[in-house]
Amino acid sequence: MDVSAATLDKLSFPRVREALAERAGTFMGMERARTLAPFASVAEAEAALERVEEIVTGGDLALGGIEDVRPMLRRVREGNLLEGSEILSIAYTLDAAATLRRAIVASERPALTQVALGIGSFDGVLRLVREQLDPDGNVRDDATPKLADIRRRLNPLRGRIRDRLTRLLESYADYVQDPIITLRRDRYVIPVKAHLQSRVPGLALDRSDSGATVFVEPAGVVELNNELALLEMEERDEVRRVLLALGRRLADEPRVDESLEVVAELDLVNASARLAKEWRLRRPLFDERGRVRLLQARHPLIEGCVPNDIELDAERRLLIVTGPNAGGKTVLIKTLGLAAVMAQCGLFVAAGGEQPPLLPRVNALLVDIGDEQSIEASLSTYAGHLRNLKAIVERADERTLVLIDELGSGTDPDEGAALSQAILERVLAGGARGLVTTHLAPLKVFASETEGVSNAAMRFDVERLQPTYQLIVGQPGRSYALAIAERLGLPEGLLARAAELLGPEGERLEALLATLERQREQLEEELGEARAANERAVAEARLLREQIEMLRGREQELIKAAAEKADELLQETLQQAARLRRVAQQDPAQRSKALEEIQALRRQARQVAASEPGGARPVRPQREKRRAERQEDPFAPGARVRVESYGAEGQVIEQRGNALLVQLGLLKVEVPKRDVKPLGQPKATSRQTHVAAPVAFDRELNIRGARVEEALEQVRDFVLEAHSLKVESVRLLHGKGTGALRDAVRNYLKGEKLVERYEDAVPYEGGHGVTVAYLRY
Incomplete structure (x- = not known):
């Protein structure tokens, strides 16, 4: 889409860019955000929107450990030498980029994967860096055979020098200032009292600030120091060669620049x-x-902005918006313009409603907003507007979106209205769509009489003398000048004279608009009452259905309880009758009495049966238990499942053909059924849910300087406490140092079941010196 830089500034798009930059995780991403511009084609914008959608629904990308190493690579290509720590930064960044690529591919997000595949694989050069540099960036002894040989000879030589100097210190104990061995000009020396310097044969290389001490290289170690200096020069040359080779290898690695560009795009x-x-x-x-x-x-970009519905189609290609100043007209057209620009840049837009936002496929966005006065160019305000309007008229077609603010202002109203109508006719004939704001009454008439054009107004509350910022489509707006003047208490005679000067036509138009506005407000009030009544009826019907369901449930409970009670009584009666029959058979003396009791039990049973509602016989619980239970779908909504591709368990929300919508913690994902393993139905829980009391918890643990055992004990307790408080992630501040504490912490996290994953912090939050651990629930 063709949009000028001036148009982007008028629509406040640079503020959107800055908001994006603030949310970027890398400096490269910030640069990309600050230079974001509309895509040339709609297909590119749709692809970008799809990538954003995949992150919104699938979770943020992990960009920790990625730095802007482009300046270092430029220095290498210019022939400069990098420090070992700088080479490590490049290697860590390439490693993090490759890790990001693998994570995106594994997450099965097609649009993001298509971009992430542009990141290269750097396993070979990264392995070489690890082999030749230690975690602090120092060249390892075994980086090359020559360096290994040099350093194998260096340490014994230094030992011989120190041994000889130790013996000399004993020999010259009366002449030395302190019995120590030190370095001056990279050569081993001993401190000698200045006034006794002649007693110690050798070379004076330095003296103390006070002048009381002279640092002497004794003659007995001069040759050894010379040999050491030659070896150290060879070591420096070999280290320099290794660092130059590593830097050049990284800079010349295929796809390294392309990979950094892809990382910036993903950011x-x-x-x-x-x-x-x-x-x-x-x-x-x-x-x-x-x-x-x-x-x-x-x-x-406007806090508390009143939302409005903006709709254009074949029957309503142009919307002429009128109304008082400061009523929200300019904000309305900027809202549409900014939405069009953001969509063409691959950004979501600020809209709501049940239906998704729709925007036209356009090749150009043409606007005339604001004061175009230019003293340097000898342009008046109106001339500046005409220059913009000329460009709009020349380029307006069916692939153009037009936004014009205050059309016809800045000149004679009659001539301005005539020229403005001619411009709108030309824009309409070209097939363009757009919004136009104006105060000119003839344009209101033009909108009401022309096919494809509609009137709209920004509502104004005359009683409170303030705008409501609500858009009303289908009705022209009023200026409210006389109404506001009357509310403010201007003299009646002055208002009457103003109405007289307005003329009968103008007065009738204002009266007509006022009548239309009152009728519309009355209709909207009646419509609101009807909607409220409908909502109440719907709510009452819902309440009745719920009560009916509750009563039916209660009825079933009562029937079941009565059946169980009846079954219990029946069993007792049968047991008592059996006992009486045994008595009648075994004891002739008690036979008469037992028979009478049996007759009494029969009468009692008939009375109980007659008291049942409808004379229905109760259904025994044993009979209900014998009913075949329905086989439940293992993927029914509410079922617990495990999503293998995410390595997490969650609950099924909805079935979508051969896919399932699953809730994984705070994330909803759609996954194929073949990637899901059923775990069974969720267990019933008590209605009373325990909610942990809010606890102030510091998510960062500082273990710098601690011993490994002590640090791991702190980390273990810290992770356990964070998990019990349902903390999503924690930060472990271990510093860079030699890397031993960092490696120990990560080895522990790798085996900790409460930890789902871990990564380096982003560069401006600690980088390699901080590990961010995400907990598993």
């Missing part, structure tokens, strides 16, 4: 997803028929 997509979630943005769709449908659209 921008990640920042776009964060912006969408924080600003409550929605993914737009591009419409081939040129329709605009932004329901509950708002300006994302």
Whole structure:
């Protein structure tokens, strides 16, 4: 889409860029965000939107450990030598980029995978760096055979020098200032009292600030120091050669520059997803028929902005918006313009509603907003507007979106209205769509009489003398000048004279608009009451259904309880009758009495049966137990499943053909059924849920300087406490140092079942000196 830099500035798009940059995780991503511009084609914008959608629904990307190493690579290519720590930074960044690539490919996100495949594989050069440099960036002894030989000879030589100097210190004990061996000019020396320097044969290489001590290289170690100096020069040359070779190997690695560009692009997509979630943005769709449908659209940069519905189609290609100053007209057209630019940049837009936002497929966005006055160019405000309008008229077609603010202002109203109508006719004939704001009454008439054009107004509350910023489509707006003047208490005679000067036509138009506004407000009030009544009826019907279901459930409970009670009584009666029969058979004396009791039990049973509702016989619980239970679907909503591709367990929310929508913690993902393993139905839980009391918990643990055993004990307790408090992630501050503490901490985290994964912090939050651990629940 063709959009000028001036247009982007008028639409406040640089502020959107800055908001993206603030959410980027790398300096490269920040640069990309600050230079973001609309894509040339809609296909590119749709691909970018798909990538953002995959992150919004699938979770953020892990960009920890990635630095901007491009300046270091430039220095290498210019022939400069890098320090070992700088070479490690490049290697760590390439390693993190390759890890990011593997993670995206494994997550089965097609749009992101297509981009991530542009990151190269650097296993060979990374292995070489690890072999030749230690974790602090120092060249290892075994980096090359020559270096290994040099360092094998260096240490014994230094030992011989120190041994000889130790003996000399004993020999010259009366002449030395302190019995120590030190270095001056990279040569071993001993400190000698200045006034006794002649007693110690050798070379004076330095003296103390006070002048009381002279640092002497005794003659007995001069040859050894010379040999040491030659070996150290050879060592420095070999180390320099190793560092130069490593730097050149990294800089010449195929696809290294392309990989950094891809990382920057992925960082921008990640920042776009964060912006969408924080600003409550929605993914737009591009419409081939040129329709605009932004329901509950708002300006994302204005806090508390009143949402409005903006809709354009074949029957309503131009919307003429009128109303008082400061009523929200300019904000409205900037809302549409900014939404169009953001969508073409692959960003979500600020809109709501049940239906997704629709924006037209356009090749150009043409605007005339703000004061175009230029003293240097000898342009008046109106001349500046005409220059913009000339470009709009020349380029307006069916692939153009037009936004014009205050059309016809800055000149004679009659001439301005005539020229403005001619411009709108030309724009309409070209097939363009757009929004136009104006105060000119003839344009209101033009909108009401012309096919494809509609009136709209920004509502104003005359009683409170303030705008409501609500868009009303289908009705022209009023200026409210006389109404506001009357509310402010201007003299009646002055108002009457103003009405007289306005003329009968103008007065009738204002009266007509006022009547239309009152009728519309009355209709909206009645519609609101009807909607409220409908909502109440729906709510009451829902309540009745719930009560009926509750009563039915209670009825079943009562029937079941009665059946169980009846079954219990029946069993007791049968047992008592059997006992009486045994008595009658075994004891002739008690036979008469036993028979009478049996007759009494029969009468009692008939009375109980007659008291049952409808005379129905109770269904015994044993009979209910024999009913075949329905075989439940293992993937029914609510079932617990394990998603193998994510390595996590969750609950099924919805079945979508051969796919399932699964809730994994705070994340909802759609996965194929073949990747899901059923775990059974969730267990019933008590209605009373225990909620842990909020506890102030510091998510960062500082273990710098601690011994490995002590640090691991602290980390173990820290992770256990964080897990019990349902903390999502923690930061372990171990510093860089030799890397021993970092490796120990990561080895522990690798085997800790409470930890799902871990990674380096982003560069500006500690980089390699901080490990971020994500806990498993």
